[in-house]
Amino acid sequence: MSEKQQWFQFQIEAASGQARAGRFSTPHGDVVTPIFAPVGTQAAMKGGVTPAQLEEAGANLVLANTYHLHIRPGEDLVAEMGGLHEFMQWRGPMLTDSGGFQVFSLAKLRKVDEDGVTFRSYLDGSMKRLTPESSIEIQEKLGADIIMAFDECAEPYDHTYSKAAMERTHRWAQRCQEAKKRDDQALFGIVQGGIFPDLREESCRAIAALDTPGIAIGGLSVGETKEEMNTVLDQVNEILPKDKPRYLMGVGSPQDLVNGILRGVDIFDCVLPTRLARHKAAMTMTGRINLQNATYRNDPAPLDEQCGCYTCQHFSRAYLRHLFNAKEALGGTLVSIHNLFTLLALVRQCRQAIEADRFADFAANFLANYQDGSQ
Amino acid sequence: MSEKQQWFQFQIEAASGQARAGRFSTPHGDVVTPIFAPVGTQAAMKGGVTPAQLEEAGANLVLANTYHLHIRPGEDLVAEMGGLHEFMQWRGPMLTDSGGFQVFSLAKLRKVDEDGVTFRSYLDGSMKRLTPESSIEIQEKLGADIIMAFDECAEPYDHTYSKAAMERTHRWAQRCQEAKKRDDQALFGIVQGGIFPDLREESCRAIAALDTPGIAIGGLSVGETKEEMNTVLDQVNEILPKDKPRYLMGVGSPQDLVNGILRGVDIFDCVLPTRLARHKAAMTMTGRINLQNATYRNDPAPLDEQCGCYTCQHFSRAYLRHLFNAKEALGGTLVSIHNLFTLLALVRQCRQAIEADRFADFAANFLANYQDGSQ
Numbered sequence: 001m002s003e004k005q006q007w008f009q010f011q012i013e014a015a016s017g018q019a020r021a022g023r024f025s026t027p028h029g030d031v032v033t034p035i036f037a038p039v040g041t042q043a044a045m046k047g048g049v050t051p052a053q054l055e056e057a058g059a060n061l062v063l064a065n066t067y068h069l070h071i072r073p074g075e076d077l078v079a080e081m082g083g084l085h086e087f088m089q090w091r092g093p094m095l096t097d098s099g100g101f102q103v104f105s106l107a108k109l110r111k112v113d114e115d116g117v118t119f120r121s122y123l124d125g126s127m128k129r130l131t132p133e134s135s136i137e138i139q140e141k142l143g144a145d146i147i148m149a150f151d152e153c154a155e156p157y158d159h160t161y162s163k164a165a166m167e168r169t170h171r172w173a174q175r176c177q178e179a180k181k182r183d184d185q186a187l188f189g190i191v192q193g194g195i196f197p198d199l200r201e202e203s204c205r206a207i208a209a210l211d212t213p214g215i216a217i218g219g220l221s222v223g224e225t226k227e228e229m230n231t232v233l234d235q236v237n238e239i240l241p242k243d244k245p246r247y248l249m250g251v252g253s254p255q256d257l258v259n260g261i262l263r264g265v266d267i268f269d270c271v272l273p274t275r276l277a278r279h280k281a282a283m284t285m286t287g288r289i290n291l292q293n294a295t296y297r298n299d300p301a302p303l304d305e306q307c308g309c310y311t312c313q314h315f316s317r318a319y320l321r322h323l324f325n326a327k328e329a330l331g332g333t334l335v336s337i338h339n340l341f342t343l344l345a346l347v348r349q350c351r352q353a354i355e356a357d358r359f360a361d362f363a364a365n366f367l368a369n370y371q372d373g374s375q
Numbered sequence: 376m377s378e379k380q381q382w383f384q385f386q387i388e389a390a391s392g393q394a395r396a397g398r399f400s401t402p403h404g405d406v407v408t409p410i411f412a413p414v415g416t417q418a419a420m421k422g423g424v425t426p427a428q429l430e431e432a433g434a435n436l437v438l439a440n441t442y443h444l445h446i447r448p449g450e451d452l453v454a455e456m457g458g459l460h461e462f463m464q465w466r467g468p469m470l471t472d473s474g475g476f477q478v479f480s481l482a483k484l485r486k487v488d489e490d491g492v493t494f495r496s497y498l499d500g501s502m503k504r505l506t507p508e509s510s511i512e513i514q515e516k517l518g519a520d521i522i523m524a525f526d527e528c529a530e531p532y533d534h535t536y537s538k539a540a541m542e543r544t545h546r547w548a549q550r551c552q553e554a555k556k557r558d559d560q561a562l563f564g565i566v567q568g569g570i571f572p573d574l575r576e577e578s579c580r581a582i583a584a585l586d587t588p589g590i591a592i593g594g595l596s597v598g599e600t601k602e603e604m605n606t607v608l609d610q611v612n613e614i615l616p617k618d619k620p621r622y623l624m625g626v627g628s629p630q631d632l633v634n635g636i637l638r639g640v641d642i643f644d645c646v647l648p649t650r651l652a653r654h655k656a657a658m659t660m661t662g663r664i665n666l667q668n669a670t671y672r673n674d675p676a677p678l679d680e681q682c683g684c685y686t687c688q689h690f691s692r693a694y695l696r697h698l699f700n701a702k703e704a705l706g707g708t709l710v711s712i713h714n715l716f717t718l719l720a721l722v723r724q725c726r727q728a729i730e731a732d733r734f735a736d737f738a739a740n741f742l743a744n745y746q747d748g749s750q
């Protein structure tokens with residue numbers, strides 16, 4: 001067995017209903033699924049969270065964004081500095097997206113053609129271009145363990161546009177596969193198709209046919225309802241090959257993770273933990289806490305009595321509220337650490353429930369106890 | 376020997392010229408001198424540096440500001456939450472200033488009378504008042520190990536004003552001593568007198584006569600030249616009792632630390648390490664590095680090859696420069712950790728040189744190698 005074959009094998013170690021506990025091997029260690037991947041958009045966690053703190057919070061797979069890193073500092077600098085792992089000092093597995101989602105969601109003045117996308121840089125206004133080939137070239141220079149096919153993420157409710165974008169995404173995925181040179185990176189194809197069952201089915205079959213070592217589900221959490229997302233997940237779970245890890249891109253509320261795992265998803269990523277922390281909100285296993293609420297002014301309790309994170313082991317809600325009031329960066333740092341820990345602890349609990357084959361009960365119980373909105 | 380006497384004893388363990396290596400006992404452990412105290416103005420280090428990171432950087436004594444904490448969140452809340460150590464989770468010795476310096480340097484519309492100072496809160500525009508008695512009451516609620524007499528810091532070059540402010544400071548120091556109730560806090564008196572030898576001498580004798588367990592040197596690093604500061608230090612060092620720790624307030628460049636220790640100073644504090652980090656500047660043992668400099672764009676070296684801090688053990692100048700360019704909070708966090716470590720390592724090196732009775736050589740060598748300005 002070659003090294004390449006040793007890497008990127010997906011072992012399903014336990015299952016409970018559609019939920020799976022797996023292990024995906026990479027050059028920087030195993031991705032133990034189900035997993036939540038924190039996002040270091042610009043090769044750094046937001047909120048001043050260091051790699052040591054991220055490791056202590058229980059992170060395993062970490063994501064960075066090709067679009068942002070291409071614009072600044074540029075993939076050539078990252079490569080010159082030894083690649084993304086060395087540059088940002090993350091020792092575990094890493095994943096880069098293709099830049100596709102950001103080009104379609106963030107970039108101004110974008111123009112799509114069959115060959116790729118032209119867009120304006122947010123940094124200096126210059127025109128930039130990404131194609132399947134250049135996205136792969138950039139991702140090969142960045143050097144993550146898992147890289148993504150360049151895709152077009154359409155509006156979820158426009159069948160005509162979704163179909164055209166999906167078909168382009170399939171052609172682009174094949175071009176990505178052909179452009180790929182490095183053997184120590186796994187390319188994942190991306191299923192698109194909006195909320196439309198006919199498109200999702202076609203996309204699942206087209207992407208599965210590429211036989212990439214993992215498959216991502218794109219175009220969700222982009223404006224559709226939770227019910228629509230779950231319906232799509234139920235459908236794609238039926239069609240996708242069982243023996244590949246499934247990555248639901250950009251999804252990350254506690255409820256979404258549990259609902260996704262229930263429907264066979266193995267990998268998630270989201271900026272939510274650090275974004276909420278910037279907005280003074282803490283995630284718990286039962287809902288959100290908004291630290292601006294005057295209730296917490298003199299509350300000596302930690303964010304979550306059950307939580308084992310550094311923040312909850314030391315600091316009161318009253319102190320964290322003070323930090324936000326006083327505009328101290330430490331508030332965002334400590335709540336980021338807590339929020340990351342919470343999602344990472346949640347996926348570990350999910351894995352344990354899968355191993356014990358009681359995931360349906362775990363999920364029902366979790367979802368029944370979880371309160372929407374913040375307290 | 377009562378507990379009170381066991382605490383706040385100052386043992387001089389070694390001396391080299393005027394420089395001393397000492398140990399000052401407090402309820403939260405010994406302050407091992409010479410020491411640099413990082414400043415957590417609002418009961419938090421700037422830059423998102425956690426207490427765990429601060430401890431890892433080698434900190435021992437940590438300072439917080441009475442003026443800021445009185446305004447927000449208020450000393451009553453801090454007391455209700457168990458005091459400053461518990462609130463901000465610093466396990467080692469702590470020091471609070473009296474609020475005097477901030478009232479005179481920061482507050483708008485201040486009005487001094489014999490009894491105290493009235494000033495406008497920066498938070499809500501309300502009028503606030505600090506007196507020697509209320510400053511002590513606030514500091515007793517905050518609960519640091521070392522508390523400071525309420526003083527008036529005058530402009531350094533106005534003899535008439537300096538004399539009046541100094542005399543008031545002496546009367547206020549006595550009132551602070553009389554107002555003080557807690558036995559587990561050491562009150563330090565503060566020597567004032569601007570750059571005037573007659574005033575400094577008078578102030579040294581007046582403050583020494585109060586027999587406080589430590590004595591601070593105030594009114595320096597407020598606009599006078601380095602030569603003037605060193606001249607004042609030479610003079611007060613001659614007069615102050617040898618058996619009390621001497622605290623040079625608000626001073627903290629590497630050169631100032633070495634020059635102060637040469638002149639018998641034991642304790643320093645300064646916001647410089649975290650403030651410089653916010654401005655993208657790193658401290659080293661030989662000068663400053665400005666990470667905005669394009670030289671560092673692709674520099675794989677750590678900030679300081681000799682440094683043992685977390686930042687230097689992991690990250691390149693190129694990465695840190697990228698973080699600042701990308702406006703990632705992690706840049707300020709990592710450079711803060713490095714700058715704090717650098718000053719803490721410097722005072723440890725000073726102590727070793729004192730113990731080996733070669734401090735004059737160490738200081739001469741350090742000052743000769745240190746380059747002003749940033750590179």
